[in-house]
Amino acid sequence: MKIGVLGAGQLGRMLAIAAYPLGHQMAFTANSKDAPAAPLGRTFVNNNKHDAIKQLTNASEVITYESENTDVEIVKEINKTTDVYPGAKSLFTTQHRGREKAIFVKLGIPCAPYQMVNSLRDLEVAVEKIGLPAILKTATEGYDGKGQFVIRTKNQIEKAWQSMSGVEAILEGFVNFKRELSLIAVRGLDNSHKYYPLVENTHHNGILRLTISPAENISAKVQKQAEHYMQTLLDEMGHVGVLTIELFETSNGLVVNEMAPRVHNSGHWSIEGARTSQFENHVRAITNSPLGETDCLQQYCAMINIIGKHGPVNKVLELSNTHLHLYGKTERKGRKLGHITITANTLNEFKTTLSALEAFMP
């Protein structure tokens, strides 16, 4: 099929690399001809956004998007002539933290207590209700830790509100967690589901740096619990494609933090680590093809992000059990430039390789 992607970053690039072997052809909208995915398909540059989207739609049999910050109205408009997956309901829900939390609550999925905040007064009330510490986040458009303010004492309330620049915000109670996990799943048009194993994520300055897959010491019961939460979300939204949920592991069990209606950085390990990658499964889902198995090919797998600077990437190629993925971007502080996958069958080999890649860790 002809697949159109709104956006042409690294996610679009990796979707393309997965889609061509299945016989599909890719097209993108991009802010610039230098976008990571641009060399991998027809690319309509957003000089005039409306025109670029129209050109993409005309060139495509099915449309998907890279970001939950995609305009829902655009998706609805495209959907009048061309199927868009995931659909508007998934997008509308996941691009607003308040709506996300509401669906968690509705479905009985544990999440942090929260209050929507539209003014300093709202925030003061919310702090009274939820207590401190708490995190104030913009309701929309936040990613990689941007648009967040941790309030530890009451005298930070005003500064926190000012940092939101007047946009709608959400105050979330602080969750005492042991570690951060994520679950990636895919749902097909035929309501089939596949789940990847829970993985463990390590962030630094709000940016994902390391994913371990599968996460250590996850009982079958915990995996099933996470899959149950995921399934209720997939079905409630009628989601088609990959959905990611980020979770906290706490002494009281799993607490869901947020979700993304797309392939996710914490699933990049699946390119070499799983039988079918998250990218291939997203493509399979939106093209109404059978979903692929999600089991791990090796016992240990990790993904290290390359952030800001490329660093000693040739070292990565010298190691026998690593795979390099660069996105074709120029260096810039905090920018995701690529990632490294490590696969190993013994813990010793795994740890040795992780150590050898220390230069890529903060």
Place this chain on the structure above:
Amino acid sequence: MKIGVLGAGQLGRMLAIAAYPLGHQMAFTANSKDAPAAPLGRTFVNNNKHDAIKQLTNASEVITYESENTDVEIVKEINKTTDVYPGAKSLFTTQHRGREKAIFVKLGIPCAPYQMVNSLRDLEVAVEKIGLPAILKTATEGYDGKGQFVIRTKNQIEKAWQSMSGVEAILEGFVNFKRELSLIAVRGLDNSHKYYPLVENTHHNGILRLTISPAENISAKVQKQAEHYMQTLLDEMGHVGVLTIELFETSNGLVVNEMAPRVHNSGHWSIEGARTSQFENHVRAITNSPLGETDCLQQYCAMINIIGKHGPVNKVLELSNTHLHLYGKTERKGRKLGHITITANTLNEFKTTLSALEAFMP
């Protein structure tokens, strides 16, 4: 690096899919905008061949090619300004069966007896020397069994010569073989070498249909012997990139049939079956990067070609241990449209999956 490829077929397409994750950018020359690799990089259509090559060279930091039928003079011309790998010596040798045989003889590599043939009289003399049955082949441009005539009796000699349409030919003695094998290896600019395991190939009407990797019952001694032949060839030609040799297994040991200065259909299994694919290793070699390990990830691997018609490709996606690779080509008798990789850890799983894919076999 900016990598230019002369040609834009499925080999260029799979080179591109391997090259982007390493941070490289691809460009191609193509006979048409519909070529398999065209969506995966800048493509210069050969309306005026000279211009297209010039444009490719200007857009590239290193050049490689898809076919041993590439014009050596073009490669030499490009090489004045831009490195071309494999070099002119590899190309010149491998595009002519007589020169190929001569290098085998020079290096003490067993091959079939042969005589060059430029006339009916030459052919008569050659048949006297070599005996029957024997195979008459065009000296150049042959592939997938094209340009070949098996001479079984003397009264076929004239017809055989006529079938060559007057071009230079080679008469080769018939080799009684148990099975056909191939060996793929890669040599870096730093003279490093990596070898894939010997694989077993099954042809039908001159076209590869099935590769089993690794070939069953290959002793370490036989693998070493094949690697030794390969190494002498790589070093003699100063080859950079992937080189493939096709061999016969006979009761007297290995006999080398022919070679190709490129990634090869019998190496497509390596995309999922080996730690580093032949495509990635070719890219690593020509960009002066460290070569990747070539060991197999699972115990059993096979590659089935999809020839002529796409057939029930959705069935392939329903099987758990297969990977589909389509080349974006239209159906045509005898055309290579794609391939399927099977990986398995048990013989039972392997055989069951091969059986399930019977529809793709002749």
